[in-house]
Amino acid sequence: MGFQKHIFEQEDLTLSYSIGGEGETLLLIHGFGGEGDVTFIRQLPYFAKSYQVIVPDLLWFGESNSSKTPSLNAQAEAIIQLLDSLNIDKVHIVGLSYGGFVCFELYRTHKERIQSVVIVDSPGPSFNLNYLDEFLDKNGVKAASDLFVPKNAEELQRLMDIVMYRDIKLPASILQNLFDKYWSRFQKEQTILLEELPENKVTFNEFTDYDQDDFLVIWGKNDEVFPYQSGLDLAKFLNCDIIAFNRSGHIVSVDKARKFNHALSQFLNRELKNN
Numbered sequence: 001m002g003f004q005k006h007i008f009e010q011e012d013l014t015l016s017y018s019i020g021g022e023g024e025t026l027l028l029i030h031g032f033g034g035e036g037d038v039t040f041i042r043q044l045p046y047f048a049k050s051y052q053v054i055v056p057d058l059l060w061f062g063e064s065n066s067s068k069t070p071s072l073n074a075q076a077e078a079i080i081q082l083l084d085s086l087n088i089d090k091v092h093i094v095g096l097s098y099g100g101f102v103c104f105e106l107y108r109t110h111k112e113r114i115q116s117v118v119i120v121d122s123p124g125p126s127f128n129l130n131y132l133d134e135f136l137d138k139n140g141v142k143a144a145s146d147l148f149v150p151k152n153a154e155e156l157q158r159l160m161d162i163v164m165y166r167d168i169k170l171p172a173s174i175l176q177n178l179f180d181k182y183w184s185r186f187q188k189e190q191t192i193l194l195e196e197l198p199e200n201k202v203t204f205n206e207f208t209d210y211d212q213d214d215f216l217v218i219w220g221k222n223d224e225v226f227p228y229q230s231g232l233d234l235a236k237f238l239n240c241d242i243i244a245f246n247r248s249g250h251i252v253s254v255d256k257a258r259k260f261n262h263a264l265s266q267f268l269n270r271e272l273k274n275n
Contacts, residue, residue: 014061017056021048031097035062042257060189070192076105111140123230145191165249215240218250
């Protein structure tokens with residue numbers, strides 16, 4: 001069940017990923033900042049008992065890079081290339097925040113490869129620019145990249161204060177090390193990803209051919225980035241279940257790791273029985 005880090009290389013991309021466990025494949029897709037196996041550190045050992053778990057670093061995060069123009073479609077196609085290289089046909093996918101947008105793009109473009117989709121604190125087609133404007137105004141910035149692409153350790157602390165439910169104040173030296181490792185590279189590319197998101201996300205009109213039983217929505221009721229109402233709107237559109245946790249912010253897989261794992265496990269077990 002131990003996880004190993006690998007590098008998948010093609011002519012125009014380098015994709016870093018961790019893999020471990022046995023069984024049907026569960027793909028965990030992180031959001032902005034950090035690396036996949038850091039974001040899902042509480043999920044990896046738990047789900048590797050029953051699944052083959054793959055956790056990629058999205059392009060322009062961690063050690064992953066590409067000469068392609070940054071976009072949601074580039075992210076989705078890189079993941080498909082990785083799965084092809086591993087001879088994996090079908091997967092269950094879980095996407096947190098920005099990773100949820102990638103999940104919708106994967107489902108839109110490669111539905112036949114997707115067994116189930118769990119969207120975590122990510123509005124996808126229900127993305128509301130009014131919510132975004134209110135969020136930016138509240139935090140005194142003009143663009144999403146001013147928050148989610150921190151330029152120094154102090155801005156990283158501000159971001160952590162926003163996305164985490166509990167206050168986490170790190171010593172300056174540790175904060176600087178985190179910034180240097182996870183946020184100092186690819187700032188230009190990450191800014192492009194954020195800027196193109198409102199225009200290139202999957203829309204309601206594009207998302208008509210889907211099976212509601214394939215989906216589950218999970219949300220933190222205290223999410224300051226995408227409010228709980230966004231989750232309710234999304235679940236209503238998809239006509240699927242939503243599981244929401246009190247006293248949890250934007251990174252519900254960390255804030256409520258044990259309950260999150262249990263809810264995800266129950267959903268996946270149901271999917272296994274139905275397949």
